[in-house]
Amino acid sequence: MNNAASIVAVVLVSIASLAVGAFGLRLSRTMSDFYVASRGVSPVLNASAISGEYLSAASFLGVAGLILARGVDMLWLPIGWTAGYLLLLVFVAAPLRRSGAYTLPDFAQLRLESVVARRASSLLVVAIGLLYLIPQFQGAGLTLRTLTGAPSWVGQLAVAVVVCLNVLPGGMRSVTLVQAFHYWLKLLALLTPLFLLLGAVGERSDDPAAGAVFVTDWVEPLQGDHALYLTYSLVLATFFGTMGLPHVVVRFYTNPDGRAARRTTLAVLLLLSGFYLLPVVYGVIGRYVASDLVAAGRADSVVLELPSRLFDGPVAEGLTAVLAAGAFAAFLSTSTGLVVSVAGVVSQDLVRWGAGHRQGIRTFRLTTVAVVAGALVLTVVSAGVPVAHAVELTFAVAASTFCPMLLLGIWWRGLTSRGAISGLVVGGALSMGAVVTTTFGIATGGWFGVVLTQPAAVSVPLAFATMVLVSLATRSSTPEHVAQTMVRLHAPENVDLNRGSFHPERWYRRPPTAEGASDGTQHPAYGSTGETVRRPGTTARRS
């Protein structure tokens, strides 16, 4: 398939993304802008950005391919990816926003008051981020190769360069606009060709290939081996994994307050539900007209192949180009979100050059380049390894590590730092072990192999149990300020209460600059340790 229109579409998407990013650049000045867009993002814009970032190529191309190949049981993927946001809404959204942290390690430090817990979370963020980023880069290379015949590195490099150009100048603020733009682009890119495709399918309803559709193990649920375990494990991983993904969670800090965080999440549920019906329809159409792709092992490219199966000439080329634009937007937005969250964590925790405000932004930029370069190298190294399954497993890793830490940390005073760390280690080791064994094909047959392909049903309960039991055993070392932290996490913003003095930028700027270079830009919450921070103007009421 050599398609000039697709090349033009991909280039246009890149240019448009950069233009939107440049538009959002105007006011990115402070560090808070860089990490969390200064928390001034409205619910609808933020919800579009969250959905745009979340809908990776696994959603845009992968869901349709899986439905084409494996049928009704794969419908659980879009449901799980959406229901994950429902659980995030009810358990995590508002408290996480109220915590005031920028990243997951910030949250760990606020709640557990332990630098070790912070470091452990940082390492996990980097691991999960890379595990998710490499399939994005590989997918981009593969897609561009399918579309244009260019070698894989072209697509990988193109995504890397556009991501860097978007993140470097403006950080989170411009990224927010770009990702919101990508959501609507992806939605329209799937929706517009769909009407034409459905019309064309309707005309050929007498096609003999329709016989491929009404096959029992495709159309009826739970027909394969161990199907019940696999389905429940997938449900557990996706329902609980979403809240633990670092690039998803970082977006919640960009809401103005806890209430807005909830409303944003509700809007995300609407946007995701609307989107996820579309790839399902593509998969079903694919079953009618392109079921040979399954045997050829190219089910993932069904979305891009459909136009040329149903139309000829310029119509097919044009529709393919529209879909290619959407797919490329999917690679870009997810990679951008992952790079921002990983670079944020790396620059805060793993390298800290200088302590001032300027240096903070410079560090963020340098780490962004380093993270992208590192991911590119890893992508090239792992070229022969089938990593598509890794995206699914990432949800299992997140569900077995950050999910229990967030749920127990927010709703249970008893979680101690030792409990959380041992839970992260147990859950992380089990799920990561499964990732490594299945990715490199070491997995054996039988029940053990089945558990390794979908580890969540085993690793998530074990991680929860470890956190609870170790916390109970180390009850004497409950964090000192846990009562105040609970007030901070749960009390609505409009009541005037002492919420403690934690501020992520204070950690970042440690040790405080001796020469006082950054005094002018200090945040009001940057008080001396132990002092209470109140909202100005309301204290008089209580005198």
Place this chain on the structure above:
Amino acid sequence: MTPEAPRARVRVTSPRTSAARTRNVSIASEIDEQTRLGEVYITSLMRSQLRLALGVLLVLASTLGLLPLLFTAVPGLAGIDLLGVPLPWILLTVVAFVEIIGLGAFYVRRSERNEATFSDLLDGR
């Protein structure tokens, strides 16, 4: 309520009793000073929010979550067609998404009400 000479308006410049005012001040500061009473207030807010969240989870688990078991127990379900589409396909697409959105909207309204109750309590209303 006879509409004769209208009474002169009296501006109330201070609360009627000092008792109410003392209490009004104290709940917030009880929480700030981490007394038993303050903890009871925060715990009650957390409990009501957690109960709501677990309720949503329970509804989700007992509808969507039971579907795989239901499909295993009643294989005949897969054979039922609605407008030419097999029932599992409808349940796992449109119905599931509508339920998720509905539960989300329900949760947002109820949780905001819980918080309003808490704020009113602290403001002494």
